[in-house]
Amino acid sequence: MGNVLDTVRLPKMSEIVADRLRQQIIAGELVEGDPLPPEDQLMEHAGVARTTVREALRILESEGLLVVRRGAGGGARIRTPQVANVARYIGLVLQSQGTRLEDVHSARVMLEAPAAGLLATMPDRARIVAALRDALEAEAAAMDDPVALSHAHGRFHQLIVRLAGSETFEVLTAVANRIIQVQADRVMGARDTDGLTKAGAEAAHRAHARYVDMVEAGASQDAEDLWRKHLEAGEAILMSDPSSKTVLDLLE
Structure with missing residues (x-):
């Protein structure tokens, strides 16, 4: 010894x-x-x-x-510590483990859907709804620019997490958000913007608008259920891209 x-x-x-x-x-x-x-x-x-x-x-x-x-x-x-730096490092860990993108999407659903329902129960719901409607307006303004719209959608998802009020939670979800945004950029750039991509983007915007209405009404379970289905629908579209199946494929 x-x-x-x-x-x-x-x-x-x-x-x-x-x-x-x-x-x-x-x-x-x-x-x-x-x-x-x-x-x-x-x-x-x-x-x-x-x-x-x-x-x-x-x-x-x-x-x-x-x-x-x-x-x-x-x-x-x-430079003060940045969430992006944490996300980048953990992304490297996921790459080294051969983590599949389905796993990243599943983690996002587990984290983000409950947060989406939580917003409908918060006492300062009027402030939350106002912030969400501002984000909806930003999406609408970017509707003719697929890449800008994709980023506006991503910011809407990040806003839900931020409004949930936990800085720790925001850091934990940043990794999945960053990876999925890279995947979305690749898919949006590879497809005909007058076809499936545009239709999917418009459908996502409508889902966001319905979600905000549910938050405003205080319908927590409905909001969570809608958001879970919305995330799963987005995963189906993004995972239809055959070029990327693992985090390594996406970020190398």
Whole structure:
């Protein structure tokens, strides 16, 4: 039996510096768009070499917490943690596991349909309905642009999750939403916009409008049932594309 101390890995100094800066970003001590202090100042403050500081910055850049511009007038600026970064990383995990797109759609239904019903029970329903109707107007304005309409539909779905009021829930659903939006863009770009795609987009818009009416009426179960059927119908259309069956096919 080996010595348990053999398994202990001490962090590199660059990781320690990166962790200190990461905590400052998360705590709001360093805010979005702020320039990071110059390398010399970071070196002096942490008591480390320039190579250590640069390695720490590379770590944070890879995590999406810094934007580094090279050359004259460049430098590092702070980025606060983004949901898209989380979705991108988990998307890589799903790719590596060969996850099928049916699995992603099923997860979306399990998460999003109950949220759709929940909105009809919330005390500030008037505010929720107003936000949903604004999103419907954005869809209507994009009706002649298939790609813009697809993104407007995606934003409507994301809005339902956001209005449910849980930031954790919003992060968890962001992965499925991102993957499905990529799939929708591919399908919308591959088909005749005067045929099935346009008809499907118009049907989706009508379903969204009926859903908002149900929320306004406080019909929670009807709203959830409609939204589940709507999600399943959308899956059937998107999965009819034979070129993508796994997350890897879609995101590679």
